[in-house]
Amino acid sequence: MTVKISRNAARKLRGNEEPLTAEKASEIMASDMRSVAQNELIEIDEELLMTLREVFGDTGLIEDEAKLRELIKQRKIIYRNFIKSGHASLAMGNALLSLDASLNEEQRDRLKGSSEKILPFGDTVASMLRSVARFVQAGKVPEEQLPASYSAAYVLTSMTDTELEAAKSNGLIRPEVGRPRLLKFRKEFREQAKADDTGKGGVIDIEKLVSQRTRLNSRRRKISAEYFALSRDVREISQVLAKLQKRPG
Template identity: 35%
Template sequence: MAIDAKEKWGARKAAPKRASILTIAHEDVATPRSEIFALASEDDVVQEIGKLWDTAQRTFLSIGRLLSHAERQFRGSFERDIVAKLPFNRSVAHMLRTVAEKVDQGYVPEAELPRSYAAAFRLVTLEPDALEQARQRGLVAPGTPRSAIERFRQELRTQRLAAHGEDALLAAKREELQGKIERARKEMERWSAELAGLERQIIDAKAEEA
């Protein structure tokens, strides 16, 4: 049977204008295409990924706006009937909602927002003076990674502690180490539980073979 030229592997299909439309907080949002197709050059790859990356940013802002709208509309049941059933946890929901609200309040223009929602959250929760410092350093930009903003926030924290003297620095370092120890303890408990479960499986398997 003859194969249509358009169906041959590698042939680029005409992309639909919109795979589907979501209306979020009175705003139409196109969901990204899911198919993979051949691209003619390296520049095409970069351009296509750039478009999808921009779509990802627009999507997390739209989700945040929807959450903000829903929180106001369903105030009595928002946490129980909406947040608890989302495919991400409460912390992520809080970050998405906060970013969207800050953008809509004009605190950080959408065009200057980092494309990562985690980086965007760390940026928009800076105090106004700190945000201005971040802007002067070129951190208020779409390409800014979360790690750069975290380093900036840590630098600000160190400066504030230094202004209160060495005792404050030492106390903060102690608190940081205590936090690391606590996280490591919880991780050890999880590993120990997994190991115990694995050992029980080994014992059961040997018992069945006997």
């Protein structure tokens, strides 16, 4: 049987000063295979390995190949089923939309008012599922990229097209991205957009300015009319006083 080993292991085999027994050679090759397996793991998902080092770095887990492999294995199982749950949520949303289409307005209102009596969730969850289904049907985000959590996917439905594009550019439109991360991104994006607008002097609302000018002109005309009326009254009073003051005492 042919066994592939790394160059490092080959050097160890060649440069070993001790008598190279079959047992020793097997030990070196077994150690090398473990090293290659771990390197392949790092190559598969470097970002995940960095996260694991951050979380478990001082616990010895990263150096324990058996535990590391078990963590990766079970994570894949959880991830696979998590993705399935996302597809299930979308399927429920599509089913709700189909059901709505088959009912008249009164019947739809009755269903929404008594969702928890008929469905396994209340109207709040049902509304979120419907929104996500409409969102995907509109082609905003492909089903395979939709966050698996319906509450995370629902956050996307409240984003503008500009915000969605920015989220995509930042790698946030993925099944594993959760609601808190999307909410944080949306909040920071809107705050930055607001700051940018303020720095540019803000967006000019023409309709608002025209309305304000109309109000000011109306007020100016009113004030002008009052001014002329007051001026007339002052002149008339002045004339009366002048006549009275000319009369002999």
